[in-house]
Amino acid sequence: MANKVLISNLKIERAKSSDNEDISPLEVSVIVPVMNEAGNISLLIEELVKTFSGRSFEIIYVDDASTDATADELMDSLEKVPELRVLRHANRAGQSAAIRTGLLVARGSLIGVIDGDGQNVPADFKSLEAALIRAEKSGQIVMSAGIRKSRNDSLLRLAASICAKWVRISLLSDSHPDSGCGIKMLRRSLFRNLPFFNHMHRFMPSLVRRHGGIVIGIPVRHRPRTSGQSKYRIIDRLIVGLSDIFGVMWLLRRGPAQGDVEEIEPIRRGKKKKKYKNF
Numbered sequence: 001m002a003n004k005v006l007i008s009n010l011k012i013e014r015a016k017s018s019d020n021e022d023i024s025p026l027e028v029s030v031i032v033p034v035m036n037e038a039g040n041i042s043l044l045i046e047e048l049v050k051t052f053s054g055r056s057f058e059i060i061y062v063d064d065a066s067t068d069a070t071a072d073e074l075m076d077s078l079e080k081v082p083e084l085r086v087l088r089h090a091n092r093a094g095q096s097a098a099i100r101t102g103l104l105v106a107r108g109s110l111i112g113v114i115d116g117d118g119q120n121v122p123a124d125f126k127s128l129e130a131a132l133i134r135a136e137k138s139g140q141i142v143m144s145a146g147i148r149k150s151r152n153d154s155l156l157r158l159a160a161s162i163c164a165k166w167v168r169i170s171l172l173s174d175s176h177p178d179s180g181c182g183i184k185m186l187r188r189s190l191f192r193n194l195p196f197f198n199h200m201h202r203f204m205p206s207l208v209r210r211h212g213g214i215v216i217g218i219p220v221r222h223r224p225r226t227s228g229q230s231k232y233r234i235i236d237r238l239i240v241g242l243s244d245i246f247g248v249m250w251l252l253r254r255g256p257a258q259g260d261v262e263e264i265e266p267i268r269r270g271k272k273k274k275k276y277k278n279f
Contacts, residue, residue, distance in 0.1 A: 028057040029108030029188070030125070033098030034116035038069035039227030045077050045084060047122040048114075052083075060106060061116070062098040063088040068228075096201045103191055111191050113201070115182030117225055120146065124220040128185040131216045141213035143186035145205060146220035147178040176205040176215050183220055195251055199244045206248055210255035 030048055034041070041061075048059050061074055063086065074086045087101055099113060110129065114120045128144040135142040179202060186208070194200070194207045205215040 026056045026058055026108040028052055028055060028110045028112060028129075029102075029106035030057065030059050030112040030114060030122075031099055031102035031106065032059065032061045032114055032116045033064060033095050033102070034061060034066065034070055034074075035064040035092065035095075035098075036066045036068045036070060037116045037118075037228055038066075038073055040116060040118040040225075041070065041073040042077055044114075044116065044118050044122065045081055049081060049083060051122040051125055058083050058085055058107060060085045060087065060102040062102045064094065064098045065089045065092040094198055096197070096199050099201055100196050103188070106188060109188060111186055111188050113182065113184045117228065117230070119223050119225055120181075120183040121221040121223065124183060124218070125185060127218050127220070128183065131218050132185055135214065135216055141187075141190055141208070141211065142216060143184060143190070143204065143208045143213060144216045144218055145176060145178070145185075146181040146183040147176075147217045148181050148222040149219045150222060174203075174206045176217055178217070179203065179205050181220065181222075197244075197247065203244065203248050206252060210252050212256070212259070 030052070032044070032048075045059060045061075059081070061084065063070055063074060065088070071088065074084075078084050078086050085105070087105065089098065089101065103111065110132075112125050112128070114122065114125075124146060128146065132142045132144040135144075184204065190208070190211065190213060193211060194204070200207065208215055
């Protein structure tokens, strides 16, 4: 039976005792926000484990107060998969809040984010990571983000996405062709410095650019949903989305402008200057 550890009002269910927790850093943390995704849990976890096999990694599921069998399925997987961590919100707070919850406890240098509905393909993280590493060699601050090659969504949802894309291009100069794609990868140091607000996951390309970074689009696969129902409500997103866009416009005008930061030390110490990015 898993133990429960209360941290900052979050009940963290762990397969191992917190007294023996390995606090060493990992290569990758994959954050999976879920709400009422029963039927999609175990297969996605198996695919994630296969994708990162041989690496030091963790999979962090954040259950946003599900009311179906999601919690039971996560508990079953928790007993079988040592890399799995499960956090559960006491109250429903939304996808961005769930991602933020996972980020605050993540130990990986790289953070992957993927939707919990099973439509994204975990194996595509390999392409995202390779592109990110290549760009970092030239000193870039990078987020690699998926571009769905063939979307398996309803016509109404596709039409709403096209409308939202046009608005983002017009008002935010967001040139990324698929900001709504759920699979992304970036450094934890960059992610933790992005401003947090509800629905921020929809605007991550703009927020990364605000921070002096670049966004690399990578073609990824997109599968039909096999279980559960989409949480996408067209009217709600259009109304809330317009309010969010004005808030992001305000943030973009007030982005950090200092560039890289150097720590200057006395010459007699004979040490090299230290450079800091992602302030």
